[in-house]
């Protein structure tokens with residue numbers, strides 16, 4: 530770690546978390562041999578033998594020889610608390626430092642677990658705060674509130690000057706400088722619901738800001754939909770005050786398995802691992818994630834991303850042929866677009882909400898999008914996830930009809 534010099538992990542982490550002696554579970558000590566240490570069921574799972582293997586991918590070819598322990602694959606055993614095989618695969622997929630990469634990874638039950646854990650590690654309830662930049666992912670505010678942690682808001686730029694949905698860096702710095710109780714700065718890049726990648730120079734300037742002693746979290750849930758080089762994950766090798774979160778829920782198409790990833794310095798990651806529940810990643814999740822990160826899984830992911838990207842362009846072109854819709858308000862760096870619905874040429878929340886409801890409740894074919902008109906800078910906007918060609922065609926057909934009915 531070379532910079533920044535103004536950050537001290539010991540000063541940033543809550544004192545009770547720093548003092549935590551991690552719970553040691555049975556699997557921390559031994560995971561091979563006759564395992565009579567964890568009150569498991571040596572007779573095996575209750576699932577019919579025909580069913581259990583079919584729920585999981587055929588794994589042997591995916592697993593390095595060293596990982597062949599019962600806790601890696603047997604459902605009657607508690608899973609590995611540390612998931613070394615999966616961490617090695619993620620580390621090499623994300624081109625992290627081969628030596629320190631696996632120690633830089635915390636795995637959670639979706640990004641949502643990581644976000645909650647980050648708040649619990651850094652913010653004292655009732656005393657400290659997070660800073661969020663709306664319009665942004667709503668869970669930052671929710672996990673803060675659940676943990677009795679205050680939320681300071683500095684909206685993204687909303688103008689038409691080419692910096693729309695970028696950070697207002699000076700304003701953020703003002704809050705960080707004048708309110709030392711702010712411990713976490715949540716950034717979302719590419720943003721939800723903005724679809725806009727944040728400028729790297731802005732993120733760097735906040736990481737380097739000497740008056741801020743907390744951490745910067747960059748949520749990269751949609752990063753694989755961007756051009757290569759968009760991720761700041763490898764910056765964690767340089768910046769001890771940076772945490773990057775990612776997920777298998779989006780580009781990998783595995784929202785159902787709940788696998789979130791946080792990338793940070795080994796020192797921060799050690800604290801996250803000491804704070805988490807011991808067996809938070811289930812064996813089916815781990816096996817499916819390992820299959821996803823195999824060469825075949827990654828190739829399939831890339832193919833899907835390419836299809837989504839080309840469908841996104843086709844969808845934007847098709848929507849441009851409909852009346853009373855403006856071009857996308859946000860960027861095209863994710864698998865969704867933000868489209869304003871107009872009345873008399875101006876974005877209109879009443880009409881957008883009526884359109885959203887009619888589409889979701891349509892008698893013949895329901896198409897569900899997300900009304901985002903109440904978010905800052907998103908007046909009249911619907912957030913539309915890019916679907917398959919057929920789904921998008923159905924969306925455009927129904928949206929055209931419903932716009933006619935709600936004129």
Ligand SMILES: Cc1ncc(COP(=O)(O)O)c(C=O)c1O
Nearest residue numbers: 639640641666721750776778789
């Ligand atoms: C920006 C952002 N971060 C995180 C998540 C949640 O990710 P996960 O499914 O890994 O909990 C979402 C889900 O929509 C998201 O939009």
